[in-house]
Amino acid sequence: MPTLGDRIRKLRKQQKMTLEALAGSQLTKGMLSLIENNKANPSMDSLNYIADQLGVDVTELLEEVSVQEFREVLEKAELLFNTKYDELTDEYEQLIDLVEPYVPKLTHGYEAARLLELYSRCISLKDQEYSQSLFKKVATMYEQLNLTTKRADMGRLFAVVPYTNHNYQEALNILLKEREQLELNPLWIDPLSRLDYDYLEAVLYFAVSKHEAAIEKMEKAIEYSNKHKIFKQVDNLYRLATAHFMMAMDEKKIEFYLKKLRAYSEFAEDEDSKTFISYAEIHYLTSFKNLYKEADQIYKEVINESKQNKLFSPFFLLERGKILFGLKQFEEALKQFEEVVIPSVLHHPFDLSIFYEKDAYVALCYLQLGQKEKALEAAHLALDNINKMPDSPYKNFIQETYKKVKGGM
Structure with missing residues (x-):
């Protein structure tokens, strides 16, 4: 944490003052240098004089962290936190390291509350119990500031x-x-x-x-x-509606919401929404219509954009494996399924159920290749994963696959 000397030096340099200028008539350059290097403690009179020379309140020198310093740290933290998902590497760890030394001093004021919020959001990815206590503290701070939306x-x-x-x-x-x-x-x-x-x-x-x-x-x-002409969350709401009516196999509603999503993606130039539309079209053909050739045609048209999207890439890999299975290229499908990893940011049961289907398809591939023991092992894994999920077409598919594999033993 910055010391008193550090804060004096920083303010002096920000104002482009020399040691002589700050020392003025009441301090020597040598004494001021000692103070800035934390080798001497100024008297209260000297401290008041330095504050006057710098044009700040003496409390800003005495505070371990000034509001200005909080603002500078917050600016860096915001940049780290708002890194695009596709470009995200270790930015959250960097944010934790940046803010952690200040945490004990984050007690009041907007900057402190926002810093603690960003810190707690990142901490929640590895220590949820601790993050919950931090969230409550941040909530109290925002209440005290009358920031209702925050x-x-x-x-x-x-x-x-x-x-x-x-x-x-x-x-x-x-x-x-x-x-x-x-x-x-x-x-x-x-x-x-x-x-x-x-x-x-x-x-x-x-x-x-x-x-x-x-x-x-x-x-x-x-x-x-x-x-109210408000577009926040509208794309997510359209995606949610599309997913629901897809599971209900309501083709009119599916097309209605995909049309809405296309219009939004063009208006907002939202690449994620465009990618979702391509994925949804492929997914509906493979999971609900068993039209693998048609799905393969769309996949080949969007293969480049699918690889560039960090979040959707695993979804497309899974669809590619399903397409290969449907085209009876079972060994190639198994290789594709090996590359599929569930994104760590996915937690909704329907998203998870989609990925749990993978092992059911693996089981069906092994069954077609005559490797019944491996087929049963994969079917067991899919069933164990899906059992704790709510009912859905994906759960039904996995349960039916297990019965089929079990019956083929």
């Missing part, structure tokens, strides 16, 4: 931690409780924050198999977004 953001984070541990009902209960408390506050009218809550609420309703409540929340959120 406080609302922390409420969603309270729910995200159990969600990432796949405790979906607990996450939903927390979110609903937080929302109930927020809606008692007449100041909570921020439409962006409302849509954040609507989207997460719909996601969690789907996660606990409350489909009617999820659809109602999702459709009301889309209606609200359109009415």
Whole structure:
């Protein structure tokens, strides 16, 4: 942490003052040099004089961290935290290392609260219990600052931690409780924050198999977004709707929401949305229509964009394996499936179920190749993974595959 001498030197250099200029008529250059190098402690009179010379309040010199320093650290932290997912390497670790020395001093003020929030978000990836206590502290700080929207953001984070541990009902209960408390506050009218809550609420309703409540929340959120011309979360809501109606095999609704998503992706120049559309088209053909040649044609058209997207790349790899299986290229399909790894950021049961299907397809490939023991082993793995997931077409497929493999023994 910066010392008193460090803070004096930094302020002096920021103002482009020489030692002589700061020393003025009441200090010597030599004494000031000793103070800046922490080899001498100034008297209170000298400290007041230095503060006057620098044009700051003496408390800024006495504070271990000044507001200006917090702002500088926050600027660096924001840049690290907002690194695009496709470009993300060790930025979160860098942020933790940057902010950690300041954590004991993050007690009041917006800069301190925001720094602690960014720090706790990164910490949550490896120590969720500790991050929960930090989230509560940040929430209190935002309440004291009357920053209602920021406080609302922390409420969603309270729910995200159990969600990432796949405790979906607990996450939903927390979110609903937080929302109930927020809606008692007449100041909570921020439409962006409302849509954040609507989207997460719909996601969690789907996660606990409350489909009617999820659809109602999702459709009301889309209606609200359109009415107020607010585009935050609208792409995620369209994706959520597409995924739901895909599982329901409602082709009119699928095309309706894909059309909406295409319009949004063109308007916003959103490459992720464009990539999702390609993925959704392929996924529907492989998982629900068994039209592998048609899926293969689309895949070949988008193969380059699929490889460039860090989040969607594993999804496309999985689809490629399914296409090869459907085209009866079983050995090639097995090689493709070996490359599929579930992204660490995925926690929704439907996303996980899609990837758990992989081992069912592996089982079917082995069955076609006459390797029944390996087929049963893969089918067992898929069944064990899917058993804790809610009902879905993916779960049905895995269960049917297990019966087929078991029956073929």
